[in-house]
Amino acid sequence: MFGALYAAAGSDQAQLVEAAREFSPRIDVCGPREITLDLSGLTRLFGDARTIAGELRRTAADRGLQVRVAIAGSRTAARLLVRHRAGLTIVDPGDDAAALAPLPLELLLAVRSGGPSGPPGPDADNGNAEICASFRRWGLHTLGEVAALPPADVAARLGQAGVQWQRLARGDDPAPLVPAVPAERFEQALDLDWPIDGLEPLSFVLGRLMDPLSAHLERRDRGAAVLHVRLHLVSKAVHERSLELPVPMRDARTLRTLVLLDLESHPPAAAIDRVVVAVDPTPARVLQYSLLTRPLPSPEQVSTLMARLDALMGEGRCGAPALIDSWRPGAFSMAPFAPLEAPSGGREGGEGGEGKALVVALRRYRHAVPARVLVEDGRPARVTTERRGISGGRVEKSAGPWRTSGEWWLADGGTDNPWDRDEWDVTVSDGATYRLFRERDANAWFIDGVLD
C-alpha cells in the first residue's frame, strides 16, 4: 500500500518531507510538491487506509501545509489519483485499474516528467508529448482506454516508450521505491569545561572528535572533501578554518595532523571554549593497487607531508614545478604536488639512456644579482659583484647579446613587470660560466645564473 501527498503551490518541501517521515522512513520525493511513501504495515498502528490518510492530512496541516492525499496499491496509481482529485482518495486493494480508468490521459505526462528518477531532459519531454498526441489521434482520452489496447500492437507502433505508457496507465510501478536518505551531518562538537590555550591540549580534543567522525564516515563509506574547524573563543569570537583536502580521506590521525598544522600557521587569537569539527562528505576512494608499478605514497601521506613542509618553508614554497607559456626568462609556476600512478611498466621504462643527450643546466638566481661589468669593444671584459660566493673576474670568452623583451604592452597595469634586456653568456677566469644581462632601460648589469 502506497500513499501520495501533493501539496498546494508555495508549500515548503522540507516541511512536507518532515510530515511524511513521521509516518514512514520509506519515502520518495517525486517533485517539489509531491511525495510518495510506503505505508505497508501502518494499518496495525493507525487503523485502515482512510484513517491513515486522515492522519497524514492532519499532520501536514499542523505544519501549515494544505495537501491532497491518495492511497492506492501502487505508487503510480497513488500519484495519478492525487494529481486528479482533491481531498482524500482511497482505493481498495485490487481496484487500482478501475479507479484509474476514467482519469484523463494527460495526467501521464505529469507523472512521466516528474518521475522518481528526476525530471528527464527536454528530448524525453518531446517524446512523451508525441506519444500523448498519438494516443489522442487514435481517439483515446482516458487511461482506461490506453490500458485496454493490445500491448503487442502498442509496442509495434510506439516502441518501448508506448509500452511504458500503457503500464503506467494500468497503475504499474516502473521501478521499486528507492527511499530518499535524509542528508546526514558529519559533525562533532565538544564544549570544554575549562578554556584551553595552545595547540598541544587542542590535539587531544581534536583526537577525541576525529575518532567518532572518522568512524561515522567509514560506516557510510564516505570521505572528507572539506574539513571545517570552528573554534569558539573566550573572547566570543569564532575562529574558523576550512581545509580543502586533495582527495577524500577519513583517517583520524591524518585529519588531526592536518588541522593542527594549519592552526600552527593560523593560530586562534584567544583561548578556546568550544571546538566544532565538521566535514563535507563525498564518496570514498576506491583504490586498485598494481603489482607491476612502484607504489606511490598515499594521498594522506602526501597531504601530511605537504602540510608539514608548508608550515616549515612557508605557504606556496612547496609543490610541483610547472612551466608557463611565457618568453620571460625563468618563468615558472608552482602546481600542487599530486602525483598520479605511473603507467604499467614505468619502472622498467626510462632506463638505459644510451641515446640520451645531456643538456647543460642553469642555476638561476631567483633575484638577479647586481654586477659591475666593464665593457670593452661592446663586449663584457670584466665582471665583479659584491655578492659573497660569486667570484667574478676577467671575462675569457663571451657570447651575445641575445636581446629579449616582453610584456611592455601590459606595463600600464602596474602589477605586470615588463622586461627588456640583452643577455650574455660569459666564462670568467676561474672557469665558471655565467649568464649576465643588461637592463636596457636602466643600463644596469645583473647576473642571472650560472651554467652548471
Add this chain to the structure above:
Amino acid sequence: MANIALAVLESALRDKKLDRTLTTALPPMEQPADACAQTGIAAVDACLRNGVPRGQLSELTGPRSAGSTTLLLQTMATATQRGELVALVDTFDRLDVASMAAAGADLGRVLWVRGQVGGPAEWAIDRAIKALNLVLQAGGFGLVAIDLADVPGAMLRRIPFTTWLRVQRAVEGRDTACVLVAPEPIARSAGGLTLTLTGRTSWTGSSARPRVAGAELNMRVVSPRRRVDGEVAMSASSYVAAGL
C-alpha cells in the same frame, strides 16, 4: 686449528650481531638492478655499477660550472621517467624549471621544496635540512636531493657531522637514493658514493661570434667504498645545441 678459531670468532661476532659490520660491510659485486637509481647516462651507470645506491647518502661535488646540477637533473629526470617520485630540497631556490624540463623530467612527479632567499644562510640551511628529513621520513620517493652547492665551504663544515649521520639513518633501509650536492665532500657516508665533477664550458662559432656549445664534464669517484672506482668523461650540450 686456525679454521676452528675462525669459526669460533665468527660465531661470537654473530652472537654480538657484529658479523654484518665486520664481514659484509661492503656490498656484493653483483647487485640487483633495483638497488640503484640509474642516472640515465650509460657511461656513468656503467662506472657506478648501475647508478646511485638506494638507501644511502651519496654526494655530488664540484666547483661552479663543473656539471653537478646537470648530472643531478639528469638523474632526477631519469627517475621520473621510470615512474618514480623525486624531491629536490632547493636550499637557495636555484632550480631553473626549464633546465629540468629540458633534461626530460616529468615535472608532475617532482616535489620542489624552495628555500627562502634573502634571510641568513644558516637559517636557510637549517630549514632545508629539516625539510630533507621530513621528505625522507615520509617515504615513497625514489630519489631525494638537497642542493647545498652555493653554500660556502666554511659554512658547510660548520654543520655538525651528526646531521649527515642522521640523514643516513633516515634513508637507510628505504628504497630511496639520497643525493647531496655540495662544493666539497662533507657527508662521506660509508655506503654512499662521493662523486667529484670537473668541467669546462665548450664554445663553438667563429671568434667574432662565439656561442656556448655545451660543456665537457669529467666525473671521478672519489671514495671507492662500494668497490666502485673510475673516471668518466661526458659531453653536455646547451639548450640550443640540443634543439630544445
